[in-house]
Amino acid sequence: MRSLRPALLTAALALALPAALAAQNSECDAYTGNIRRVCDAGVDGTRAFHPIAGLLVSGGNPVLGTARSLGGLGHLSLTARVNAVKVTFPELSYDGSTDTVSAGDDIIAPAPLIEGALGVYRGLSSGFLAVDLLASAQLLPTTQVDGLTVDPDARRVGSVALGLGYGARIGILRGSFVIPSISVSVMRRDIPQIQYGDVDGGDTYSYAVDLQATNVRAAASWKFAVLGLAAGLGWDKYTGDARIEFEDPGLLVPRQTVDIKLDNTRVMAFVDAALDFPIVKIVGEAGYQLGKDQRLTTQFEDFDTTQGKFFAGVGLRLGF
Secondary structure (H helix, E strand, O other), rough: OOOHHHHHHHHHHHHHHHHHHHHOHHHHOOOOHHHHHHHHHHHHHHHHHHHHHHHHHHHHOOOOOOOOOOOOOOEEEEEEEEEEEEEEOOOOOOOOOOEEEEEEEEEEEEEEEEEEEEEEOOOOOOOOOOEHHHHHEEEEOOOOOOOOEEEOOOOEEEEEEEEEEEEEEEEEEOOOEOOOOOEEEEEEEEEEEEOOOOOOOOOOOEEEEEEEEEEEEEEEEEOOOOOOEEEEEEEEEEEEEEEEEEEEOOHHHHHHHEEEEEEEEEEEEEEEEEEOHHHHOEEEEEEEEEEOOOOOOEEEEEEEOOOOEEEEEEEEEEOO
């Protein structure tokens, strides 16, 4: 039995070593001690918050409150909505002396959007293969959070980052009463570079990141008199480029810069409830984005990076 122990120990180490190496940020391998932890905090913070930014600009249902196709040419839907997610931002004065980054601002982060849908093809009598074109403009305010700014060269309106989106929705079934309307959609959205932190202003680190989101949704909806209900599932892919700047807390090393590529996926679900009048629809939405363990090395106070996120939205939709 004793002769088996070294072999078992070797096998266990062989299995554990790749996982341990995967949990390290290779971008920070040139550093040690406190500055290594500051570098890790910047890289891990970027990777942890990127899917949250994606959730804010993507939301759940691309046509709030319904999965029913518009009915072909001449039909139009316009929506003004706000998505919101609870976010705990990390403290920017983190000096790497501990493995945990203290919590900074804790807010309900809003993201106003304008969304439009245009009927293109009515489809078959059942609603199958009906086509609607989709478009959106995302507004990502930065003034609510200290240290959050829009890149000077980014697409923006004042201090608000301006993102754009486009896509299409394909009808599967045009329902009636208890039979649901069913559709699938794909959208591509982006937001320009935004930055959290300012090393020139005295912060230990900062990160700047942009985002491209691909949103796939399958939704079903019902209408009972003036009450509308909808529910759906979604898959999101978030990509982007990020630049992390940081300084040695002991000022022994000049400012350092790390560039990384971001690529992540999430699964989510949502439900909508609407007061559905002939032209005006008042809609509320709630949903949940499933979490994923990215094997980050940094611990963030009051933010479990492996857990999912609840989100909510409210909007006013006009249908013609």
